[in-house]
Amino acid sequence: MVATNQYVADSATLLEIYKRAALLKANDERARKVILSGQIAMVYYSYRGQEIIPSVMGQLLRDDDTICTIYRGIHDMLGKGFPLRPLWAELAGRVTGSCKGKGGPMHLTYPPKGIMVTTGIVGSSAPIANGLAWAAQLDKSDRVSVCTFGDGASNIGAVHEAMNLASIWKLPTIFVCQNNLFAEHTTFEKMTGGQNIAGRAAGYGMPGVRVNGNDPEEMYSAFAQAVARARAGEGPTLLECMTFRFFGHNFGDDDSYIPKDQKAAAMEADPVPALRARLIADRIASEHELAAIEADIEAQIDDALEFALASPWPEPDDLRFDVFEKEIAA
């Protein structure tokens, strides 16, 4: 499919993708450092290694396009433009967090950038994304609705129901499966009948494409095509984006179940430095320019973290609010 695709990431686009990827990578590194240091205690699902997918998506999506993502979704959200201060304040459980400290890392939400739902339930991003897509149809808007989920999630019923509905209703839903080859400690290979998630789309009468999610150009081309299809009212697409996570299922996970050489090879092929090297080699950006971008990212994260840690905690009484629109009686 890629060969015949008309959507090509030009140099400027590749640089923009890199900027996002660098932010995502830096933010993940910082998060792990902050946990280790004890500054913030949180459940954390590292996405290191998967940055290219959401960096490309963020590049191609508008603010009014929506996304429903998962516990391992901070990369998706940063790619979509989640601002750093309310993000970090939420991670720190502060009242200045986007969710006032009520949601936390697994339920980050930021509607101004179309970040509508983050779920901790495997597969549940998909059915909800269809509703946002239905709303776009009703609004006669060309906005699209993206959901992300993992390879493991592709075996749960909700995803199947959602794909069928999207197909028959021709919804502008884009199903983005980030296949990092593991679901917790379980391999993709062992649990996936057919060994080909993209191939399941045919069963619902919709296009399904497997792409190298770590290759910015291939990812760009495939995702752009899915977006164009959705915006044109032609219906959903399933993208199976091949990738790898470097650091175990969640922070603290003993990742000895990942074969050492597989992990080493994946880290060796780390897509973020690879894109960086490519930008320099192709003279799209200089080492100096990129270093400045990265330094700026670090400064932004510094600022956000400082903001978060200086922010007040919520009060117990806050439990009475946001259950319903009207507060619960004390």
Place this chain on the structure above:
Amino acid sequence: MVATNQYVADSATLLEIYKRAALLKANDERARKVILSGQIAMVYYSYRGQEIIPSVMGQLLRDDDTICTIYRGIHDMLGKGFPLRPLWAELAGRVTGSCKGKGGPMHLTYPPKGIMVTTGIVGSSAPIANGLAWAAQLDKSDRVSVCTFGDGASNIGAVHEAMNLASIWKLPTIFVCQNNLFAEHTTFEKMTGGQNIAGRAAGYGMPGVRVNGNDPEEMYSAFAQAVARARAGEGPTLLECMTFRFFGHNFGDDDSYIPKDQKAAAMEADPVPALRARLIADRIASEHELAAIEADIEAQIDDALEFALASPWPEPDDLRFDVFEKEIAA
């Protein structure tokens, strides 16, 4: 697939299939008559038109092979050998019914013939059938586990999860989708992405075959192959058996949503008289022999109905029993 299939229904087999089909047809006709007459009040889902599928299955299955079926499942159960007296007594809600009157038409059960579960929840036959198949594996038995469900059920999550599990565990589960083109009032066409349920099997790495479920030979050949595959430990098969139901979703359903000509054409091609005519034409059986078989069936149903209606009702106190093995305190 059928062309290359080694499993052929010979004349004797066709006659046996007819015997079952005639029983199924007669029993359905009687059931509708009994409801109309007011003798028994019950929820009833006619399967008229779908008789060949379970008649073939019953022909090829052993008593120790199990089946999990659905509300529209009396044909499946009669095909599998459910005796008429406990069947009719259960329909009549009597204590002599197979389920002591507690289950009723939607939950008929008869383990001696491998009839393990009848569910009223669309799709739920499939996950449970896998467990029976797993038990066969553990027992190192070559028995197979069949589940039946409808075209509408193929869009529910449970069926998808079950197919994937059966595939990766190479379970001896046979997924029999009876595609009668309607789910309640909704057409197969409108609700099924891809318009091809059998085609979904490929997504799970297992064989999926669409067959004319009203053609005894085609059905025999396909089902025999699925059984052979399962018995040999080679794993599951999905069969999409094309058929049609003549009498609306349930008894009393206003079936005006079914296009008149579609219904007329289907009834015109009624598979049971068609098989009967074929037996006579091919001199497999004489009109006289078949009439005797049919008369015997009617007599058996008479007997069962009489038995049922003469049987006592359960006592209110029976509610305390069979909730747990030990009775609930009064």
Place this chain on the structure above:
Amino acid sequence: MSAEKAAKPKVSIIAAISKAYQDIFAEDPKVITLGEDLADPEGGGIAKITKGLSTSFGDDRVRSTPISEQAIMGAAIGASLAGYKPIAEIMLMNFTTVAMDMIVNHAAKLRFMSGGQTSVPIVIRTMTGLGYGSGGQHCDYLETWFAHTAGIKVCAASTPEDAYGLLRSAVEDPDPVIFIENLPTYHAPMAFELPDSSHRVPLGKAAIQREGSDVTLIAYARMAVEARAAAVQAAEQGVSVEVIDLRTIAPWDRETVLASARKTGRVLIAHEAVKEHGVGAEIAAVINEELFGALKKPVKRLGGAFSAVPYSKPLETAYAPDAARILAAIIELAK
């Protein structure tokens, strides 16, 4: 509900719900609906409640769905996040079991988990109730599960007027509401008028359907119908029963219930759901706590038997309370 009852035209609950649908769709273009068989090509739902709706308001707003309850609920939730007000039908209440994740982990929690940034103003209509011999998987009352879930409201009507007014309020409510309909009392013409389109029944407000002084009888859904009948019979035996139809099961109307209980000192609660851990338990616990020492008799509960719903008629009849059993309990309490 006054003396001239008999003079009123008779309408059914189902007619009231259909009218509510019509009025809501005509007034609010943001309301949409989805569920199995709901649109006209599929006959307007198994109970024909939405018959005509897709023809009048378009296939975009009225959609039949595949048999995919998780997809149904997900589509409703997602559309509500984008400003729509979906009414999702989960045909029978037992089928909520395949959509519990969407309802409980998502619809009920997204407002809270997002710190109030998003909300899920959906209505889940679902039908249930024994009486048809549909057996163990088609007529459960599962309202306790949802009452126990923070973030979702639950209601059920026992009169056409309330059905109309509650459904309208549920659709206007900014939070998710489960609207439970009782199948066996659906079609029965009742002595009530079809309300006009301004009629609303506020969520959270019970109805005193009959005033009385000896016993407070709390019920909802079909049990409220049975309760009214039992109260009439009790009056003939000289016992004055105050019948309260909760209408909103969660959050329930503590003030009305406690005021009545304080007045009578004798309370009976009846629901069709399994008695153990049913909503009667919560109500009894609260009454006992709030009115400790002020009650004349312990709060009495009637509920479904502790078993699956049985098929056979005598068992089905024995399973749930009815007017006769409610009456017997009233007489016992009033002793």
Place this chain on the structure above:
Amino acid sequence: MSAEKAAKPKVSIIAAISKAYQDIFAEDPKVITLGEDLADPEGGGIAKITKGLSTSFGDDRVRSTPISEQAIMGAAIGASLAGYKPIAEIMLMNFTTVAMDMIVNHAAKLRFMSGGQTSVPIVIRTMTGLGYGSGGQHCDYLETWFAHTAGIKVCAASTPEDAYGLLRSAVEDPDPVIFIENLPTYHAPMAFELPDSSHRVPLGKAAIQREGSDVTLIAYARMAVEARAAAVQAAEQGVSVEVIDLRTIAPWDRETVLASARKTGRVLIAHEAVKEHGVGAEIAAVINEELFGALKKPVKRLGGAFSAVPYSKPLETAYAPDAARILAAIIELAK
């Protein structure tokens, strides 16, 4: 649980459950288990409870599964119908929401609906509990849903001995049992011995973990741990508390509870689940009914706040009862 407590070796609940698994698998070849990551290639489960089991007893009996909770429960139910005794792990209790149909409509009902012809002797192990900042979808206590469902039993242990003995009894029970494990108290070494393989705790029997005369304190799971701590502190303030760990939540031990309540006349119930419509409501309703007029104070309930479980530490702490809040309630009750 006697005076020489301190002398006992310290073991954790998780160690007790692991030992139970080992002993059960060694003794009964019909026991099988399945769930996400359970087998050794996947590390023996997220809590490593089944580590070593698939290596010792084979991949046939110990199976890792895809993330397909309906398929997991279905496979367990089906295998149980054919004479096996599956232990199915639904990793976290919130994930039962995607398998409610299998659990409620099938596991709990097949015996009844088949008129006793079939039965579903399965155990569903599931973990939950707040304390880790996992937020709204990972630590709910949903036991009320199952307690309200006829045909399935529910238990939870607060000591290693009970965890061992209850799990063994659950596996031997002829009916489905949900076995709830509390994550935050999982690893804590407790002053209990690892029981030998003959140890059983009968289902349906509560434990009086501490005798007392002023207040009856009923709890289970983590709340029982908090209750024991609170009782010690109450004793220091001169209040004698009888601590009852229900252990089996459904069916609960009415005799033990009522006897204690009759003795003390003051009852406090604590659970982590949302207070409203929690199992405390049923227990309170029964105590009030059975001991009407015999109580010194109304039955008091403590439970989780009426909201989703919040993420932020101070909110999470405020959400559920703990020893301090239990103590305060005891002192208030004892006044």
